[in-house]
Amino acid sequence: xxxxxxxxxTAISLSNIKFSWGSAESDFQLKLNNFQLNRQxxxxxxxxSGAGKSTLLSLICGxxxxxxxxxxxxxxxxxxxxxxxxxxxxxxxxxxxxQQFNLIPYLSAIDNVLLPLHFSSNRKKxxxxxxxxxxLEAERLLRxxxxxPETLGRQKANTLSIGQQQRVAAARAxxxxxxxxxxxxxxxxxxxxxxDEFLDQLFSQKEVTGATLLMVxxxxxxxxxFNKSIKLQDICxxxxxxxxML
Amino acid sequence: MIILRLAWQSILNRKSTTILxxxxxxxxxxxxxxxEKVRTASRASFINTISGTDLIIGARTGxxxxxxxxxxxxGDATSNITWxxxxxxxxxxxVKWLVPIALGDSHxxxxxxxxxxxxxxxxxxxxxxxxxxxEGKVFNDLFDAVLGAExxxxxxxxxxxxxxLAHGTGPVSLGKDHGDTPFRISGIxxxxxxxxxxxxxxxxxxxxxxxxxxxxxxxxxGNGKKTPEILRQMKLDPKAVTxxxxxxxxxxxxxxxxxxxxxxxxxxxxxxxxxxxFGQLWSMVGNVETALFIITSMVVFTAILGMVxxxxxxxxxxxxxxxxxxxxxxxxxxxxxxxxxxxxxxxxLGALIGLFCLYGGLFFIKPLIESLTGLYIEIVxxxxxxxxxxxxxxxxxxxxxxxxxxxxxxxxxxDGLMIRG
Numbered sequence: 001x002x003x004x005x006x007x008x009x010t011a012i013s014l015s016n017i018k019f020s021w022g023s024a025e026s027d028f029q030l031k032l033n034n035f036q037l038n039r040q041x042x043x044x045x046x047x048x049s050g051a052g053k054s055t056l057l058s059l060i061c062g063x064x065x066x067x068x069x070x071x072x073x074x075x076x077x078x079x080x081x082x083x084x085x086x087x088x089x090x091x092x093x094x095x096x097x098x099q100q101f102n103l104i105p106y107l108s109a110i111d112n113v114l115l116p117l118h119f120s121s122n123r124k125k126x127x128x129x130x131x132x133x134x135x136l137e138a139e140r141l142l143r144x145x146x147x148x149p150e151t152l153g154r155q156k157a158n159t160l161s162i163g164q165q166q167r168v169a170a171a172r173a174x175x176x177x178x179x180x181x182x183x184x185x186x187x188x189x190x191x192x193x194x195x196d197e198f199l200d201q202l203f204s205q206k207e208v209t210g211a212t213l214l215m216v217x218x219x220x221x222x223x224x225x226f227n228k229s230i231k232l233q234d235i236c237x238x239x240x241x242x243x244x245m246l
Numbered sequence: 247m248i249i250l251r252l253a254w255q256s257i258l259n260r261k262s263t264t265i266l267x268x269x270x271x272x273x274x275x276x277x278x279x280x281x282e283k284v285r286t287a288s289r290a291s292f293i294n295t296i297s298g299t300d301l302i303i304g305a306r307t308g309x310x311x312x313x314x315x316x317x318x319x320x321g322d323a324t325s326n327i328t329w330x331x332x333x334x335x336x337x338x339x340x341v342k343w344l345v346p347i348a349l350g351d352s353h354x355x356x357x358x359x360x361x362x363x364x365x366x367x368x369x370x371x372x373x374x375x376x377x378x379x380x381e382g383k384v385f386n387d388l389f390d391a392v393l394g395a396e397x398x399x400x401x402x403x404x405x406x407x408x409x410x411l412a413h414g415t416g417p418v419s420l421g422k423d424h425g426d427t428p429f430r431i432s433g434i435x436x437x438x439x440x441x442x443x444x445x446x447x448x449x450x451x452x453x454x455x456x457x458x459x460x461x462x463x464x465x466x467x468g469n470g471k472k473t474p475e476i477l478r479q480m481k482l483d484p485k486a487v488t489x490x491x492x493x494x495x496x497x498x499x500x501x502x503x504x505x506x507x508x509x510x511x512x513x514x515x516x517x518x519x520x521x522x523x524f525g526q527l528w529s530m531v532g533n534v535e536t537a538l539f540i541i542t543s544m545v546v547f548t549a550i551l552g553m554v555x556x557x558x559x560x561x562x563x564x565x566x567x568x569x570x571x572x573x574x575x576x577x578x579x580x581x582x583x584x585x586x587x588x589x590x591x592x593x594x595l596g597a598l599i600g601l602f603c604l605y606g607g608l609f610f611i612k613p614l615i616e617s618l619t620g621l622y623i624e625i626v627x628x629x630x631x632x633x634x635x636x637x638x639x640x641x642x643x644x645x646x647x648x649x650x651x652x653x654x655x656x657x658x659x660x661d662g663l664m665i666r667g
Contacts, residue, residue, distance in 0.1 A: 054664040063572065063662030084577055091575020096663065098573070101566045104252070106259030118248035119575035156259075172574070184664075 009075050011180050011212035012037040012060055017069035017236075019055055030055045032069070032236035037228070039074075039179070042206060042213040044223050047232035053216055056236065057184060060214070061094060062086030074179050091120035095173030095211070097183040102169030103157035109168045110153045113138040113175055123176020141171035145201045163194045167201070174205045181206065183215040187222070199225060249580055252571075253587040260560070264592060267553045271596025274549040275639055276604045278542040279632050283604070285535055286631070287623040291372075293524045294622075295440045296491075298370035300500050303327065303335065303507055304489040306514035309523040316347060316489035317520070318441050319357040323349065326486035331513045335490065338506070340499040343368050346487040348453045351411045351424070356397045358411050359445045360453030360484075366392075368493055371440045372622075381405055382433035385449050388478050390432035396443035398434040407431045409446075411456060424456040427474055439622045451482040492517075546639055550646045553592055557585060557650040561657070568658040581658045585651040586644060593643020597636045601628065 017032040030052040037043050047053035058064045059071055062078050063086070071079045074093055078086055090096075095116070103112045114134060117124040127137045139149035145167040147153060152164060160168065166186055173181050183202070187195040199222055206213050215226070223229045257264050296317050304312040305325040314320040326348075336344050345368055348360030359365075366377050366384050382405040384392055393403060403409070408428040429448060437443055455477040494500060500519060507517040568581050608625055615621050628636070 058662050058664060061573070061663055084579075087572075087575055087577045090573075096573040098570075098663075102570065104255075104567055104570055106255045107252075111255075115248075115571075116574040 009039055010036055010072065011039045011041070011074055012214065013070075013072040014056075014059065015070055017059065017066045017071070019059065019064065019066045021055075028052075028055070029239045030236055031238075032056070035230075035235050037212060037214060039212050040210055041228060042203070042226045043215070043228040043230060044226040045214060045216045045230050045232055046218065046220075046223075047216055048218075050238070051232045052236055052238040053184075053232060055238075056232065057182060057216070061096065061182065062090050088120070091116060092122045093178050093180055095175075095178040095181045097166070097169045097173050097181070097186045099185040100162060100165070100189050102172070103160075103165050105156065105158035107157055108154050109142065109147060109157055109160060109164075110135065110138050110149065112157050112168055113141060113172045116172060116178075117176055120176060123178060127176045138171065138175060141174055141205070142168065144205060145171045146197065147171070162189050163198070166190065166198060170198070170202055170205065174209060174211070177209040177211065179211055181211050181213045183213065185216050185218070187217065187219065192221075195219070195222065249583050249587055253584055253591060256584070257588055257591060263556050263560075267549075267556055267592055268596045268599060270549040270552050271546075271593055271639070271643070272600035272603060274542070274546040275597045275600025275636070276607075277545050278539075278639070279601060279628075279635055280604050281538050281542045282632060282635060283608070283623060284621070285538065286629075287621055289528060290624075291439055291622050292528065293521070294372040296369070296371060296520050298368065298374050298493065299491045299520055300494040300497065301492040301504060301507075301517045302489055302520055303492060303515055303517045306516045309516075309518040310527050312489065312516065312518055313520065313523045313527060315349065316491075319349065319359070319445060323488045326488055327490065327515055328486055328513060329484050331510070331515060332487055332490065334510075334512070335492070335507070338503060340494050340496070340503045341492055342495045343493040345369060345491040346450055346484065347489045347491065348450060348484070348486070349488040351413055351453070351456070353397075353409055353411050353446050354401060356394075356401075357445050358391075358453075359447050360450050360487075361447055362450055365447065365491075369442075369491065371438050371442070375438075377438065377442060378436040379433045380436040382431070385432050385447070385452070387430065387432070388449065388452050388455060388482075389427060389429045389474055390448070390452075391429040392433040392435060392447040393431055394435055394443040394445045394447075395437035397446055398431075403431055403434075405431055405434065411446075411448075427456045427477070439616065450484040450487070454482040454484050455480070546642065549596070550593065550639075550642050553589060553643065554646045554650060557589060557647065558653070561650055561654055564654075565657060565661060568654060569661055569663050572658055572661075573663045578655045578659045582651045582655040585654050586647045589647030589650070590640060590644040593640045596643075597639045601632070601636060 012035065014032055014035040017030070020027050020029040045053070055064070059066060060073065062073070062081070065079055069079070070077055073089070076089070078089055081089065103109070104115065107115070117127060117134060124134070128134050139153060142149045142153050147164060147167050152160060157165065157168065166189075170186070173183070186202075187198055190198060202213070203225065217223075302312060302316050304316055305323055305327060307324055311321060315323050332344070332346060335341060343364060345365045346360075346362055349357060351358040363384055366379070370376055379392070380395070391409060397403065408430055410428050411424045413424060429452070435442060458477070494503065504517045504519070507515055571581060571584070572578070605625065608623060612623055612625065615623060
């Protein structure tokens with residue numbers, strides 16, 4: 001399934017970015033000269049609060065557009081795409097894992113894993129042609145991430161523990177083999193043992209699909225697993241109001 | 247498709263609040279459609295009081311008044327029509343049949359209607375249903391009486407019982423009984439849910455007979471008291487009638503005959519078209535109808551408002567859900583759609599359950615309503631009016647959901663995947 005993924009080129013390339021929330025002088029501003037991540041690389045982004053992490057991730061995921069500069073994801077400029085095109089692009093090419101509360105509470109774990117396929121026909125095709133094949137694929141991913149699909153997989157998401165939820169979220173991020181996985185502090189609510197297990201599984205899936213991984217984390221302990229470690233304050237400058245400081 | 251499924255799962259997930267919301271919409275639907283049903287039923291049973299009669303003729307008076315006393319037996323006629331005039335009308339070639347009505351007497355508060363046997367042949371109600379004799383037969387003897395269903399039931403009369411009619415129409419007899427001429431009950435009519443049920447029918451000749459000696463308005467002893475035996479031998483020609491029901495050979499001639507009657511020189515009489523005057527009469531009740539409709543619409547409005555409030559208050563806790571949907575590639579418009587689909591589904595469920603309960607309830611209480619109020623409610627498939635109301639409720643639910651949906655749309659645009667603050 002990794003055959004279709006290009007091995008060369010950049011997965012993320014941001015240059016000369018300027019972005020501000022709102023038009024007032026005092027509003028939060030972010031400037032970023034250059035940020036690059038090659039395909040199939042894994043990179044950890046260390047970001048203290050207020051350093052512009054959310055803004056950077058929103059730019060990469062395409063929910064916001066920079067005022068200046070270019071955002072190239074998987075060799076496509078997305079800053080000129082329409083909002084709907086960026087949504088489709090995200091559906092097709094990105095798998096996203098949040099810090100916590102990743103799942104739609106009223107859907108089963110399996111249905112949560114299958115969710116991205118309803119918004120991306122590309123990823124659906126890559127996962128299998130028929131509904132039963134899709135379910136098999138979701139079950140395979142869940143199993144790979146340590147969730148027994150026959151039991152936990154059928155449970156409502158809100159009945160799972162936080163650790164289990166994060167694994168389901170990872171399975172969802174990987175289904176249909178998107179080229180880029182964005183994980184925003186996915187292990188911060190897990191204990192050390194679970195963190196290691198989770199990262200093992202995350203990396204093994206990354207290897208299988210050949211995806212590029214960008215993970216935000218404060219945890220220096222895990223940094224050694226990644227090809228690259230980037231400090232956010234090294235690549236971008238931010239300004240924000242005193243109000244927001246308080 | 248996924249939006250529909252998500253909406254459905256989300257509704258199922260919030261069972262308790264959703265059930266309450268659905269319930270309140272169901273109750274309001276039940277009220278709105280129920281009131282509508284009672285309204286149409288009462289209008290129908292009102293208009294259905296008489297059918298197949300083309301003209302009603304009485305002394306010159308307001309059309310509504312003529313209708314009230316001749317059909318509903320409410321109020322009294324100002325004056326009668328002489329038998330000579332009746333003969334003139336009968337001679338008109340447009341006239342197919344003519345049924346005389348003589349009012350003025352009563353029995354224990356029930357009106358006595360003097361009429362001819364043709365009454366039972368030509369008088370129709372609802373959709374041309376003729377009057378049916380349930381027990382016994384129509385009057386043959388001079389002193390035979392045919393009771394409406396309600397009279398027989400309430401006074402517990404059987405065939406063969408004797409009753410004494412009272413002069414005048416008040417509920418209390420003022421000692422002015424036609425005591426020497428008792429009537430024998432010869433027949434009891436099937437219930438019709440019309441004023442017929444409350445009437446006692448006797449022949450025109452009987453009315454004439456019991457009033458011999460009453461020419462001055464009260465009984466004068468010396469004017470010749472007659473026993474029933476003597477009266478039966480007498481030739482009793484009716485001298486006057488209160489009103490006439492007229493059937494025409496062709497509806498085309500309705501207006502020309504009406505014009506002829508209204509211009510009739512020998513006596514001031516007038517003719518009305520029952521349907522037209524029913525319309526006039528009903529329009530007087532129309533305001534009450536409108537008021538009821540407005541009130542029940544308000545109840546629906548309140549129920550839908552409740553739904554909007556519950557959706558709005560859930561939005562904050564659902565921001566996470568919206569962010570997740572955006573993360574897997576949902577567009578803000580799909581978030582918008584999710585909320586409108588949810589609300590529309592809830593409104594639809596509520597409306598359908600309300601309708602179902604209404605029909606279920608009607609099925610059980612219909613006999614009770616009929617016996618208590620005489621209101622005949624037909625249980626048939628919902629008519630277009632009711633279907634339109636249902637659609638209006640669903641549409642109102644959809645419209646109302648646009649407000650929370652817009653908020654969710656805006657929030658999911660500004661939140662994106664990251665929820666701040």
